[in-house]
Amino acid sequence: MTKILKAYENIDFLKSPSARILRIMSEFVEPNARFQQQKIKDTVVFFGSARLPSREQAEKDLNALKAMDNPDPAALKKAEINLKNSRYYEDAVELSRRVTQWSMKNYYHNGRRYVVCTGGGPGIMEAANKGAHLAGGKSVGLNISLPFEQFANPYLEDELNFEFHYFFMRKFWFAYPAKAIVIFPGGFGTLDELAEILTLVQTGKIKKEMKILIYDSHYWNDIINFSKFAEHGMISEEDLQLFKMCDSVDEMEKELMEHFEKMKDKDKLM
Numbered sequence: 001m002t003k004i005l006k007a008y009e010n011i012d013f014l015k016s017p018s019a020r021i022l023r024i025m026s027e028f029v030e031p032n033a034r035f036q037q038q039k040i041k042d043t044v045v046f047f048g049s050a051r052l053p054s055r056e057q058a059e060k061d062l063n064a065l066k067a068m069d070n071p072d073p074a075a076l077k078k079a080e081i082n083l084k085n086s087r088y089y090e091d092a093v094e095l096s097r098r099v100t101q102w103s104m105k106n107y108y109h110n111g112r113r114y115v116v117c118t119g120g121g122p123g124i125m126e127a128a129n130k131g132a133h134l135a136g137g138k139s140v141g142l143n144i145s146l147p148f149e150q151f152a153n154p155y156l157e158d159e160l161n162f163e164f165h166y167f168f169m170r171k172f173w174f175a176y177p178a179k180a181i182v183i184f185p186g187g188f189g190t191l192d193e194l195a196e197i198l199t200l201v202q203t204g205k206i207k208k209e210m211k212i213l214i215y216d217s218h219y220w221n222d223i224i225n226f227s228k229f230a231e232h233g234m235i236s237e238e239d240l241q242l243f244k245m246c247d248s249v250d251e252m253e254k255e256l257m258e259h260f261e262k263m264k265d266k267d268k269l270m
Helices: 017-037 055-066 073-107 124-134 167-175 188-202 217-223 226-231 237-241 249-269
Strands: 043-047 115-118 140-144 161-164 178-183 211-215 244-246
Touching: 017 161, 017 167, 043 073, 043 124, 043 188, 055 073, 073 115, 073 124, 073 249, 115 124, 140 167, 161 167, 167 188, 178 188, 178 249, 188 211, 211 249, 217 244, 226 237, 244 249
Parallel strands: 043 115, 043 178, 115 140, 140 161, 178 211, 211 244
Antiparallel strands: none
8 A cells, every 4th residue: 555645744735836835934944943953043144246256266267367378358358347346255254254263252152242144155155154163163054956056165064054935035034133234345245235125224114223234335336326315215314324335354353343332232231
């Protein structure tokens, strides 16, 4: 007689359209259980391009092209741009290292707070996870299955390395535990993440105090003229205060540390 499977043992059913709601719920419940297990109370989220290499890799790629007899001009130009932009990778490593060191010093025994969190892939994501690793701490990677670009970077430990199918559930876990958001230069995905967080804060859907820092005013002002939103009446002047532009790791660290200390003082009052 054929064994009758329980519904939760029936893989064909669980992968079917009828069970989509269960798959969605699992991407809420399972990460929540792991966060509790690892005693992670809140996070500092790093967003930025998946395409940015480390300085070491960028130099290696450029030197390899220059060693060729007739390097492709387009490839050479791209390699030169990558080397210039590799500073963002290195700065993300350094900022994450400093944040993790501070977190471990202040919250190592009574639950983990202000834990670095990324999308778990390459580029700025890898850089932030690497920085936490260099500091001797753990960090979170909220990966997602994509046809290109996305793969888990080597600086994540299995217990905090997640793989999502649904973008909206992944975005939930970026926003829900976050106490600060750091936006490095990036493309469409980074713009999407920045716009969504700003919208949630602007509309009051995120009520907690959240620090939003945008790195490199030269890059971002070249991409988006934020003040024009207010000038054309599409946002209020006050909305421009929802975020702050920073142009150095030291400035970013100062803003974050002041925010964390403020939260620390509030915790004492509760």
